[in-house]
Amino acid sequence: MNNHFDILIIGGGAVGCAVARELSRYDVSIALLEQEADVAAGASGRNSAVVHAGFNNKPGSLMAKLCVEGNRGFEAACRELDVPYRKTGKLLVAFDQADLDTLARLKAQGEENGCQGLRLLTQEELRAKLPQVGGIGALESPETAVFDPFQYTVALAENALQNGVQFFLNTKVTAIQRTSEGFRVTAGERVFTARRLVNCAGLHSAEVSALAGLDRYAIYPCRGEYFILDKTDVLPMPIYPAPKAGIGGLGVHLTPTIHGNLIIGPSAEYIEDPADTASTQAVMDQLWTEAQQLLPGLQGRQIIGSYAGIRPKQAPPGEGGFRDFVIREEVSCPGLVNLIGIESPGLTASLPIGRMVAGILSLSMDMTKKKNFDPTRKGITRFRDQSPEGQAQLIAQNPDYGEVVCRCQTVTKAEIRQAIENPLEARTISAIKYRAWATTGRCSGGYCLPKIAEILTNEYGMSPEEITHRGDGSHLFAGRVKG
Numbered sequence: 499m500n501n502h503f504d505i506l507i508i509g510g511g512a513v514g515c516a517v518a519r520e521l522s523r524y525d526v527s528i529a530l531l532e533q534e535a536d537v538a539a540g541a542s543g544r545n546s547a548v549v550h551a552g553f554n555n556k557p558g559s560l561m562a563k564l565c566v567e568g569n570r571g572f573e574a575a576c577r578e579l580d581v582p583y584r585k586t587g588k589l590l591v592a593f594d595q596a597d598l599d600t601l602a603r604l605k606a607q608g609e610e611n612g613c614q615g616l617r618l619l620t621q622e623e624l625r626a627k628l629p630q631v632g633g634i635g636a637l638e639s640p641e642t643a644v645f646d647p648f649q650y651t652v653a654l655a656e657n658a659l660q661n662g663v664q665f666f667l668n669t670k671v672t673a674i675q676r677t678s679e680g681f682r683v684t685a686g687e688r689v690f691t692a693r694r695l696v697n698c699a700g701l702h703s704a705e706v707s708a709l710a711g712l713d714r715y716a717i718y719p720c721r722g723e724y725f726i727l728d729k730t731d732v733l734p735m736p737i738y739p740a741p742k743a744g745i746g747g748l749g750v751h752l753t754p755t756i757h758g759n760l761i762i763g764p765s766a767e768y769i770e771d772p773a774d775t776a777s778t779q780a781v782m783d784q785l786w787t788e789a790q791q792l793l794p795g796l797q798g799r800q801i802i803g804s805y806a807g808i809r810p811k812q813a814p815p816g817e818g819g820f821r822d823f824v825i826r827e828e829v830s831c832p833g834l835v836n837l838i839g840i841e842s843p844g845l846t847a848s849l850p851i852g853r854m855v856a857g858i859l860s861l862s863m864d865m866t867k868k869k870n871f872d873p874t875r876k877g878i879t880r881f882r883d884q885s886p887e888g889q890a891q892l893i894a895q896n897p898d899y900g901e902v903v904c905r906c907q908t909v910t911k912a913e914i915r916q917a918i919e920n921p922l923e924a925r926t927i928s929a930i931k932y933r934a935w936a937t938t939g940r941c942s943g944g945y946c947l948p949k950i951a952e953i954l955t956n957e958y959g960m961s962p963e964e965i966t967h968r969g970d971g972s973h974l975f976a977g978r979v980k981g
């Protein structure tokens with residue numbers, strides 16, 4: 499196997515995959531190395547799933563510029579990549595005079611950043627728009643949207659793959675040496691060489707930079723916990739509290755997901771272990787209290803789950819708040835493009851970040867555009883999204899569309915099979931879950947998980963002992979009881 503590439507990308511989150519997709523427009527050889535068993539295993543699969551408008555970020559910062567640019571192109575990108583997206587708009591709610599002042603300041607800041615349509619609402623206007631929401635005024639952002647970040651990352655990766663990028667999953671970079679030609683990158687037993695390195699390792703980007711010899715960055719993990727509520731139409735758009743200074747997040751908000759659930763969160767808590775995605779009682783209690791202030795009618799019995807994502811913050815605990823993205827080729831390590839501190843709005847900004855990386859690389863290498871780049875990618879055809887006639891037609895074409903495997907989310911066997919046969923060849927339960935959206939309902943897979951395991955064993959030749967949730971160390975079955 500050829501292990502030499504013009505460009506190696508380290509990290510298969512939304513940013514690494516967007517970089518891969520944007521670089522695949524050029525006539526260069528590219529590989530992406532991801533330590534986990536699938537893409538989107540880090541922050542890109544654990545977040546609020548909001549396409550931000552860009553009013554929260556400091557004018558002149560990369561965060562502001564790339565967020566506004568990302569927001570403007572997001573809908574078109576989702577259309578090209580067949581990713582669920584809905585422009586919902588969003589409200590930031592004020593509870594006192596200080597909040598009203600914050601909202602006025604954010605409106606002015608957003609306008610300076612180029613956000614469109616921002617509008618301050620009086621209490622009466624807020625009541626008329628969303629009578630179920632508390633508060634004394636609001637800032638309305640019509641350009642905010644919700645989308646599916648997992649499918650987005652998968653779609654970017656699949657599109658990059660289709661355009662020639664090679665993906666190496668389960669491939670953790672453990673050593674980097676500089677050579678006269680560029681870099682020699684070790685990942686366990688494998689060795690890769692490349693002329694350029696793009697470090698998109700998220701929470702581990704400071705470590706990867708240090709492996710390449712540049713030990714100047716620090717990343718502080720900051721956990722955000724969420725509740726997931728059952729499907730509901732109680733809110734048509736995300737609602738956020740007016741942000742408080744220095745918390746290092748946007749405040750606990752309520753966000754209707756593209757799949758019809760409501761999420762509450764995230765908290766913002768600096769932690770030691772970057773892998774600690776636990777949900778904790780104290781934080782969950784706090785989330786619930788804050789959420790009820792925003793939406794007084796919430797019921798505890800609507801909760802069906804929880805999760806947490808970790809922000810790769812450059813601002814240490816004592817400082818809090820946001821530091822700007824670092825995206826640059828390092829002068830002291832030519833050929834290394836570092837992406838450090840890509841916290842929110844990193845999803846929104848991911849494609850402009852990819853274009854920026856292409857621009858940086860084109861300063862030192864020949865980047866000729868390919869003639870045959872195809873920007874489109876087709877996702878799984880969803881049974882539940884079709885009209886009754888469309889559903890009948892799907893079943894006539896493929897009888898597996900007539901067999902519902904996940905009852906909570908109405909996911910058929912045909913969709914499960916398409917998820918299993920994904921182009922990246924990721925075969926974990928979570929790879930199937932996020933592609934097909936099975937196991938995500940109120941029974942949390944109680945009904946469909948054994949059926950998916952059965953399909954994997956009976957139809958794809960996997961032994962039960964080979965099936966994992968997320969790769970090594972997360973086996974579904976410990977062993978056989980008999981036989």
Ligand SMILES: Cc1cc2nc3c(=O)[nH]c(=O)nc-3n(C[C@H](O)[C@H](O)[C@H](O)COP(=O)(O)OP(=O)(O)OC[C@H]3O[C@@H](n4cnc5c(N)ncnc54)[C@H](O)[C@@H]3O)c2cc1C
Nearest residue numbers: 509511513533540541542545546548671700722844845846
């Ligand atoms: C709680 C929370 C809420 C957020 N909400 C939003 C939002 O609503 N909207 C928005 O725009 N942004 C949001 N963000 C920010 C967004 O999620 C991130 O900016 C974005 O996902 C970063 O993508 P990434 O690819 O840089 O990082 P990641 O998704 O973390 O990917 C990094 C990848 O690198 C891999 N890796 C690390 N080390 C190695 C190694 N040595 N070898 C190989 N691979 C390696 C990891 O396994 C991982 O897959 C939120 C973030 C959090 C945490």
